[in-house]
Amino acid sequence: MKPFNFFLQFTSGQRKGILVLFLLVMIFQAVYFFVASYDITREEGHSAEKKEWLAHQAEIDALKAKSNNKKDTIYPFNPNYISDHKGYALGMSIAEIDRLHAFRKTGKFVNSADDFQDVTKVSGEVLARISPYFKFPDWVNEKNKKGKAETGPAFAKTDRPFAKEEKKIIPTDINNALEEDLVKVYGIGPAFAKKILRRRAELGAFGSMEQMDEFTDLSPEAVKGLKKSFYIGANPDVSKININSASLQQLSRFPYFNRNLAKAIITKRSMNGRVVNVDELSKINDFPVDKIKIIALYLEF
Structure with missing residues (x-):
């Protein structure tokens, strides 16, 4: 008991304090050992999970490499209609794309890989990569083949395919023309052909070939080709509108x-009772007098 005699020297309150302190130390040590044991167990679990991931790392790296080496599929396309996005995807620079668009705005077309390079100034490497996918109309391909067969390479190099030209067709009544008839005219693509057909539907029929001049976004060569390849038949079935x-x-x-x-x-006919002829209309402000002869074809009084 002597070793504990020193403990009896303290008062009752002091002895209680020492016991409480002792208990707290024991509790803190127990918590510390528990937490340390939990961290070790968790680390072992993470190590096992890490080992499992590493076991599949080779397969993951192989899939990544395969994904990085995957190339976008290029489908056949007409190089005359390359958009900004398409040109960028093909590896063309902004300047090269702009040259092509500026050339197309003149109403001309590129009809071969050589033409495309002459206009855009793309490098030989880019041309070699994308030109196998160029798709031109059949009549262009036939002309190119015929030109090479009849004149040889020397002539083909100097006779530029994007010079003025058009597909020979038998003159047709434009009011009976279909889209496939219109696109045979050099400079007329599917979009322009549909635009011409929509205007014809609005009017019921064209009354004059001079109406082709109204398509201001067509090149002069295309308008000339339309007038040469089509005509207005007898008694076109125009949609008449009664002015009165x-x-x-x-x-x-x-x-x-x-x-x-x-x-x-409406104001003029209300004031005068009725409009008698197109000459009365021509006196109205901002009336398109330059088209009065064509407009008269569609009016009734």
Whole structure:
């Protein structure tokens, strides 16, 4: 008992304090050992998981390499209609794409890989990579083959395929023409052909080949080709609009009028009782007098 005699020297309150302190130390040590044991167990679990990931790392690296080496599929396309996005995807520079677009705005077309390089100034490496996918109309391919067969390489090099030319076709009534007839004209693509057909549908029929001049986004060569390849047949079935009975909405929908002009026409016929002829209309402000002969084909009084 002597070793504990020193403990009896303390008061009752001091002895209680020492016991509480002793208990707290024991509790803290127990918590420390528990947490340390948990961390070791968790680390062992992570190590096992890490080993499992490393076991599959070779397979993951192989899949990544395969994905990085995958190349986008290039499908056959007409190089005349390359968009900014398409050109960038093909490896063309902005300047090269702009040269092609500027060339196309003149109404001309590239008809071979050589033409494409002459216009865009792409490198031989880019041309060699993308030119196998160029797809031109059949008549262009036939012409190129015929030119090479008849004149040889020397002539083919100097006779540029994007010079003015058009597909020979038998003259056709434009009011009976189909899209495939229109695209035979040099400079007329599917989009322009559809635009011409939409205008014909709005009018019922074309009344004059001079109406081709109204397609201002067509090149002069394309308009000339249309006039040479098509004609207006007898008694075209144009949609007539009665100036004295048509509503504001009907007059506004007429391709040669707008809403302001339609209002002015209704005001004039209200004041005069009726409009007698197209000459009276020509006195209205902003009336398109330069097209008065064509407009007259579609009016009734």
